[in-house]
Amino acid sequence: MINYGDAIDIINAELSKIEKRTEIVDLLDSLGRILAKDVFSDIDQPPFNNSAMDGIAVKFNSNIKSWAVLGEISAGNFEEYNIDENSCVRIMTGGKIPVNADTVIPIELISDDGDVITLLDDMSIKRNQHIREKASDLHIGMLAIKQDTQIKSNHIPMLATCGVGKVTVYSRLKIGLLVTGDELVEISEKPEGDKIRASNLYTLILAIKEAGHIPVSFGLVGDDRSLTEEKIITALNSDIDIFITTGGVSVGKYDFIKEILQQNDIDEKFWSVNIKPGKPVFFGTYKHNNKHKLVFGLPGNPVSSFVTFLVFVKYTLDKYYNINSNNIVRAELTSDLNKKDGKRHFSRGMLYKKDEQYFVVDSGSHSSGDMAGLSNANCLIVIKEERISPKKGEKIECIVI
Numbered sequence: 133m134i135n136y137g138d139a140i141d142i143i144n145a146e147l148s149k150i151e152k153r154t155e156i157v158d159l160l161d162s163l164g165r166i167l168a169k170d171v172f173s174d175i176d177q178p179p180f181n182n183s184a185m186d187g188i189a190v191k192f193n194s195n196i197k198s199w200a201v202l203g204e205i206s207a208g209n210f211e212e213y214n215i216d217e218n219s220c221v222r223i224m225t226g227g228k229i230p231v232n233a234d235t236v237i238p239i240e241l242i243s244d245d246g247d248v249i250t251l252l253d254d255m256s257i258k259r260n261q262h263i264r265e266k267a268s269d270l271h272i273g274m275l276a277i278k279q280d281t282q283i284k285s286n287h288i289p290m291l292a293t294c295g296v297g298k299v300t301v302y303s304r305l306k307i308g309l310l311v312t313g314d315e316l317v318e319i320s321e322k323p324e325g326d327k328i329r330a331s332n333l334y335t336l337i338l339a340i341k342e343a344g345h346i347p348v349s350f351g352l353v354g355d356d357r358s359l360t361e362e363k364i365i366t367a368l369n370s371d372i373d374i375f376i377t378t379g380g381v382s383v384g385k386y387d388f389i390k391e392i393l394q395q396n397d398i399d400e401k402f403w404s405v406n407i408k409p410g411k412p413v414f415f416g417t418y419k420h421n422n423k424h425k426l427v428f429g430l431p432g433n434p435v436s437s438f439v440t441f442l443v444f445v446k447y448t449l450d451k452y453y454n455i456n457s458n459n460i461v462r463a464e465l466t467s468d469l470n471k472k473d474g475k476r477h478f479s480r481g482m483l484y485k486k487d488e489q490y491f492v493v494d495s496g497s498h499s500s501g502d503m504a505g506l507s508n509a510n511c512l513i514v515i516k517e518e519r520i521s522p523k524k525g526e527k528i529e530c531i532v533i
Contacts, residue, residue: 133404135517136443136476139415142401143448146417149424150373152453153303159291162283164344165301166453171277173294176267181229182207185262188220188242188249189233192259198250205230220249229263236262280454282344302453307340307445308372309333310350310363312379312389313432318352331503332378332437339438343446344455348372355380361392368396368418373425376445379432381414389429390414398427406517408475409433410440435506439478442512442533459532463490463511469522471515480509483530492530509533 134142154168183189190199199220202213207226215221215232223229223236241255251257270276276294277287283299291299316330317323330352340347350367353360360380367375380389381403394400398416405413414429430440449455463483471477480495492513495505512531515522522528 133406133411134402135406139402139405139413139444140448143415143426143444144451146401146415146424146426147448147452149417150305150426150452154300155303156298156300159288159297159299162291162299162301163285163288165283165299165304166344166455167277167279167281167283168300168302170275170279171291171294171296173270173272173274173276175294176272177269177293178264178266181266182264183223183225183227183229183236183262184264185236185238186224187222187236187238187262189215189223189227189229190220190235190237191215191217191232192235192257193217194257198248201247201249222249234263235259238262282453282455305345305373305449306348306371307345308348308350308367308370308375309336309340310360310367310375310377311336311352311432312355312360312377313352314355316352316354331434332432335434335438336376336378336441339441339446343449344453345449357388357392360389361396364389364392365396368398368425368427369420373423374428374445375418375425376428376430376441378430378437381412381429381431387412393427393429403429406475407440407443408473408477409436410443410478411475413440413444415444434503438506439512442531443478461490461530461532462527463492463530465522465524465526465528466491466493467524469494469513469515469528471519471521474517476517477513477515478531479513479515480505481511481513481530482509483511483532490530492528 157165196217199218202219202221203211204222205211205227206224210228213221213230215230221230235257237257241252243250243252276290281287311330311333315326315328317327319329319334323329333349333352337347337349350363353363377389380387390403393416398418400416403414404411410431412431416427418425418427428445430437482493482495484491492511495509511533514529514531
């Protein structure tokens with residue numbers, strides 16, 4: 133059995149051997165994808181001096197309070213006017229500033245008599261106010277968005293402004309999934325007797341999608357060694373990059389996944405990690421047609437399966453693609469936690485923010501079978517190996533889920 137940190141180091145080393153492939157996608161299909169190269173601005177942004185307000189454009193003179201109106205400029209409808217200190221043009225937000233103008237006065241500060249506009253009493257103006265200057269955001273050729281950025285909706289305006297209709301992104305990995313166990317039935321069935329619904333299949337398919345990759349389901353299989361081995365061989369020899377099984381990795385009579393993997397040329401890197409929940413985690417590698425594949429055997433318990441996917445698979449994939457998901461925060465405990473062993477615990481909790489400070493409430497249940505507790509949690513409280521029973525008021529690391 134190894135510690136969590138050592139397990140992560142091993143996974144990271146093997147994951148680095150998987151080639152980062154790239155592809156080009158349409159901008160409208162780029163959300164959630166990861167930029168594979170830097171994006172540079174092909175224009176000055178903004179490309180010209182423009183008004184940040186609706187109002188009038190004038191040539192600044194602190195002694196002049198009224199101006200003759202020469203015309204009007206709206207966004208996209210520029211006309212040059214020969215403005216002097218005694219004249220102005222009406223201008224709308226985004227409108228291009230005429231050559232001699234250097235100040236915009238908002239409409240709220242003026243009275244408009246039609247041909248003459250006057251500054252209201254007790255109002256003052258400053259030179260260059262309310263003007264967005266050319267290239268004040270970016271000069272042509274400047275870095276707009278850096279490589280390895282995961283594209284979100286707030287990145288789209290910049291990509292579109294840079295004329296990037298096609299985006300070079302990293303190809304998503306194909307992650308195969310096989311769920312095992314005699315006790316499992318499809319979620320469309322009502323379980324009877326000692327059966328339960330196969331929640332892991334749906335949980336991990338969507339968790340893989342949420343992580344930005346492509347799930348490939350190899351379905352459900354009972355505790356039939358021959359059929360299980362057949363499905364595993366099929367999965368390993370497909371075009372997937374990562375293979376995940378759930379169930380059958382512990383030491384029970386029907387826990388033969390580890391043995392099947394070993395007998396089919398899986399190079400075992402570790403089995404059993406000093407964590408709670410999810411101790412019986414298997415990790416190995418497989419080579420097929422010169423392709424390096426990662427293999428994870430996760431516990432069958434739905435809570436343990438979900439937690440180990442997050443802290444082993446998703447965590448290392450995010451690191452590999454340099455995704456900064458900002459999902460780790462430090463929070464103040466609102467109650468004592470009970471931990472007396474030397475394992476790393478990933479306990480469920482409720483995280484909330486008050487006065488710019490994070491606080492975390494222990495869920496109160498740490499049973500590996502408590503799916504209701506998992507559903508009601510919004511974080512995992514991380515209690516490291518050496519830490520024993522953290523106390524109320526202490527700071528602790530939390531993984532937002």
